[in-house]
Amino acid sequence: MKPFILAIFALVVISFGANQILLNSGFSSADAGTSHENVRLSN
């Protein structure tokens, strides 16, 4: 039973951890997909 409970705990930790890492690493759609200035797409 311990491995099962540990797995559920790990599931929660990994999920929130991954979310925080991605949020703080500039991977959001806004960060990756926009520019503050008009740009030519060939730039």
Place this chain on the structure above:
Amino acid sequence: MIRFLSLIAIIVTFAASASAQEAAGDSRASTGGAQTLADILERQEGLKVDETFRSEATGNPDAAAPITNQLGTLGGASDPELWRAYRFGSADISTQSRGPAATTVIQDGGMWWLEFREDTLLTIAVYLLGGTFLALALFYLVRGKIRIGGQKTGRTITRFKAFERFGHWLLASSFIVLGITGLFSLFGRKVLIPLFGHETFSFIAVGSKWVHNNIAWAFIIALIIIFFAWVVHNLPDRTDLRWLAKAGGLFGGEHPPAKKFNAGQKLIFWAVIVLGGSISVSGLSLLFPFEYNLFGHTFSTLNSWGVPGWFGASDLPFPLQPQEEMQYAQLWHALVSLILTAIIFAHIYLGSVGMEGAFDAMGKGEVEEQWAREHHSLWVQDVLGPDDNEKEKV
């Protein structure tokens, strides 16, 4: 009167001339060179329409009148020509959007995907998952629970260590949550909105998306753990052929000998690794849109090998627009997930209600020795030693 007759003669002459031109083969004369009703109908039927008649008709900015002239500021392209340039990706666009998708202002290749996603895919899901569930229920009614045939010994053998069970449960729990949230996304519009309304579904959908996107990492990590933990025991060998020939004793009769994993479990293992791996890769492609384009390159390679021709099909579409990459990734992700879910249904059945003593392997890590002798006789010999088979486990 003479003027009137002359007018009639002129009209008839020009009408005959126009008719002759159409008969000569200019199928777009009736629309002034634009697309025809036949084009639209062919496109709606999913047939390939030759777009060259309009993809190149995007005006000529170099021929624009100087801005000092009348109408000079209109440039060298009319509005229809400008929209054609947008549609066929030749317009000079300035935008704040970054990334490959920004180059596509009009994407008109996705209607087949939308129809497949909202209709065919749901039908496949219902038949595949519902059919598997019913087949297992029927099997249970006919075959019943597979009992331990011999006398129980009261002794146990360690089947899986704690780390193995941790990996299994991390994979299982993440897969179940991913499956449920994935089905929420798949059936949301058709089932959940009519059942719960838009506002409630909005809450469910936002939560499902967050959970699905973030628990995916636990699934990927668990997949890696179980691969390295069990790959050695899941390499195929000759005992698998004998096990398969007797269908594992599933329908009665003696249990064929098996090592730590029998051939059925090996098939489950490799299905999880291969299909789970494919789901993970396509999931990463969806998680980071337009970053990992999997299908265009694959289609191009298959076309160069002539693979579609082997099946009498025409070449696969290439190149793909960025949105089309995502559409193919979504369909692939969903279809492979549904197939793996159906397989896992059978795995869950046999690991729980379908077989006496099987759940202990993952529940406690210890299995009844008699169960082990019946289902994994070669493994028991390996664990206890050939001479110690009848001895008690210390």
